[in-house]
Amino acid sequence: MHAFSANRRRLLALGAALAASPLGERIALASTAPEPAAELAGVTLRVATYKGGWPPLLAAAGLADTPYKIEWHELNNGLLHIEAINADALDIGSGSEIPAVFAARRKASVKFIARTREDLNNQVTLARKDTPIQHIAELKGKRVGYVRATTSHYFLYRQLTEAGLSFDDIHAVNLAPADGLSAFDRGDLDAWAIYGYNGQLARNRYGARELATGKGYLSGNFPIYANPRALDDARRRAAIGDLLVRLRHAYAWANPHFVEYARAQSAETRVPAGDLVAMFNRRSDDYSLLQVTPDVIAGHQEVADAFARIGVLDGPANVAPFWDASFAPIIQSA
Known part of the structure; x- marks a missing residue:
């Protein structure tokens, strides 16, 4: 002091x-x-x-x-x-x-x-509306976007671990938020771990479905x-x-x-x-x-x-x- x-x-x-x-x-x-x-x-x-x-x-x-x-x-x-x-x-x-x-x-x-x-509900893992993915465990073998060394990296790691998976079980794609939104739109990603307004855009524009939020995985x-x-x-x-x-x-x-x-x-x-x-x-x-x-x-x-x-x-x-x-x-x- x-x-x-x-x-x-x-x-x-x-x-x-x-x-x-x-x-x-x-x-x-x-x-x-x-x-x-x-x-x-x-x-x-x-x-x-x-x-x-x-x-x-x-x-x-x-x-x-x-x-x-x-x-x-x-x-x-x-x-x-x-x-x-x-x-x-x-x-x-x-x-x-x-x-x-x-x-x-x-x-x-x-x-x-x-x-x-x-807010931890805008820290979210989303699936494209045209995929059958309903749960984190179903991300095995899928293309999943995230932003390395950010909250999305951490909560995705925690969510995968809880589902018995690791980053080795998915095709993890490190993308900046704006690039991730474009990739999600094009269908280059099956799922996306993201934060902030980009997640809201993915919901509003592209009908993304929420698999899990950061609540319970991030401290807030x-x-x-x-x-x-x-x-x-x-x-x-x-x-x-x-x-x-x-x-x-x-x-x-x-x-x-x-x-x-x-x-x-x-x-x-x-x-x-x-x-x-x-x-x-x-x-x-x-x-x-x-x-x-x-x-x-x-x-x-x-x-x-x-x-x-x-x-x-x-x-x-x-x-x-x-x-x-x-x-x-x-x-x-x-």
Whole structure:
């Protein structure tokens, strides 16, 4: 745990006050605390985002007016987030547990300071509508698309293992998501393990049938990655704490106001808001931002061990030293 100066304690106290206030009062409350806000006025956080991610979420929730500057960088891959953090080009990023496993293996300069809970029903293994495949066990000998070293790789491995199969029993085809959708459309794949909006497109456009989702195979924890150099800087650390509080409240707001968030996402992504709402309505869990707990670290280690066992990693990875629970008090206070 870092030692806090008096100013840093005041800044984190402001974050707690923001967290405790009603949604409509948060921005007004920030403006009534000029001394801490002034201290953060010269801070710039370099934050990686996904298209349709945190910027429209914060804006839709009315929480985008921060007392510090955010320099957004759109990087639609968690590995890129970590690489940029490791190179000191970013302060904050996010992604699944999988890039975090690789970061731990190569001892990257990164910490995992919080986690979001996201939908596991859009992490899915699909069969083409014109195949007789009804169960994972029937994938033996079939052409199955996936994205190597991602959540789809991991949940497909778990689903195959449960069905008494392995990757050696299928014709596994590693494809980027857009290429996988095209291959699925052409009939080059019998089944496809995929995540995000591409799975929804496969259902809507091509009548894909769901064999299994990621629920029960993935933890649902998606780490927030941080630059250790930013955490060691008092003012940037305080700004990071404030951003975590804002994101926690924004996720809590989005669950009962998802139509508004979907419209904001659609404006940025051009994905129809109706499709986004349909995905949300079949979600596995509500969205949230949560603190680091021991079970999160233990679950992440299970992923690392599995990838080492099947040869995706070139050796063991110990993830525990990369998790940082020091923001737990401010997150819990929200």
